Amino acid sequence: MALEVGRVCMKTAGREAGKYCVILKKMDDNFVLITGPKVLTQVKRRRCNVEHLEPTSHMVKIDAEASDAAVIDAYEKTGLLVKLGLRKPSPEIVKEAEKPKKEVKKEEKPKEVKKEEKPPKKIEEKKPEVPKEKEKPKEEKKPLMIKIKIPSFRRKKEDKKEEKKKPEKKKPEKKEKKKPEKKKKK
Amino acid sequence: MVKPMLRTRSLKRKRIRTPGNRLVTHFKTEKPGAARCAVCKKPMHGVPRIKSSKMGRLPKSQRRPERPYGGNLCSECMRNLFRKSVREIFKKK
Numbered sequence: 045m046a047l048e049v050g051r052v053c054m055k056t057a058g059r060e061a062g063k064y065c066v067i068l069k070k071m072d073d074n075f076v077l078i079t080g081p082k083v084l085t086q087v088k089r090r091r092c093n094v095e096h097l098e099p100t101s102h103m104v105k106i107d108a109e110a111s112d113a114a115v116i117d118a119y120e121k122t123g124l125l126v127k128l129g130l131r132k133p134s135p136e137i138v139k140e141a142e143k144p145k146k147e148v149k150k151e152e153k154p155k156e157v158k159k160e161e162k163p164p165k166k167i168e169e170k171k172p173e174v175p176k177e178k179e180k181p182k183e184e185k186k187p188l189m190i191k192i193k194i195p196s197f198r199r200k201k202e203d204k205k206e207e208k209k210k211p212e213k214k215k216p217e218k219k220e221k222k223k224p225e226k227k228k229k230k
Numbered sequence: 231m232v233k234p235m236l237r238t239r240s241l242k243r244k245r246i247r248t249p250g251n252r253l254v255t256h257f258k259t260e261k262p263g264a265a266r267c268a269v270c271k272k273p274m275h276g277v278p279r280i281k282s283s284k285m286g287r288l289p290k291s292q293r294r295p296e297r298p299y300g301g302n303l304c305s306e307c308m309r310n311l312f313r314k315s316v317r318e319i320f321k322k323k
Contacts, residue, residue: 057297061297
């Protein structure tokens with residue numbers, strides 16, 4: 045079997061092995077351009093080594109480097125869809141597959157950057173509430189985050205620091221009272 | 231006594247005589263044999279030699295090659311299988 049334009053082949057290597065494809069163009073002595081198309085047989089439009097193809101007895105009438113839609117029509121005219129057991133995809137799916145996807149990727153990247161800016165604001169609001177009861181080291185970390193942001197937050201934190209210092213002084217006094225009581229009992 | 235870690239019977243033990251004429255036990259974890267092709271019986275590439283319990287922790291793409299019959303047939307046997315199937319169809323017509 046000669047490897048001509050329009051020859052239906054089976055791929056025999058790689059993850060697309062065992063799937064049918066059509067030859068679109070001869071590039072070298074060793075390489076040809078093929079498609080499934082991807083919508084039909086999951087073999088994408090690509091360069092392929094001749095040794096990785098096994099030609100069948102079927103032919104399809106197409107021009108060199110024909111579009112995917114044209115190849116699917118050619119399959120249908122020769123009745124190969126029934127012989128090879130393939131399902132014809134709807135025309136809407138074929139149109140979507142042919143569109144270039146580069147534009148979609150550019151839109152996604154800016155969205156991610158915006159998301160990163162938002163979450164830090166939420167974290168700052170939560171932190172000031174927790175530290176009122178607990179330790180000093182957490183207080184030191186907060187002011188660094190706050191300086192970058194709105195001035196109104198600074199005033200609230202200064203008030204909180206004053207409140208925290210007072211309860212700390214009271215606690216040590218209570219402990220001292222308890223210890224002497226135990227000694228007296230002994 | 232050896233370390234408690236080495237007292238499990240899941241480890242393989244080997245008695246070895248050292249150059250100083252001492253008997254010592256060496257401990258080794260067991261490894262399964264290499265996976266083999268179902269047709270030609272040659273050892274296959276791309277299938278790791280790990281216990282089946284640890285194989286489950288790997289992602290699926292690292293357990294076997296990503297082609298049809300990956301992990302059961304070697305690449306050459308798989309290729310011959312598809313060639314035969316195409317040529318049989320051609321003979322009938």
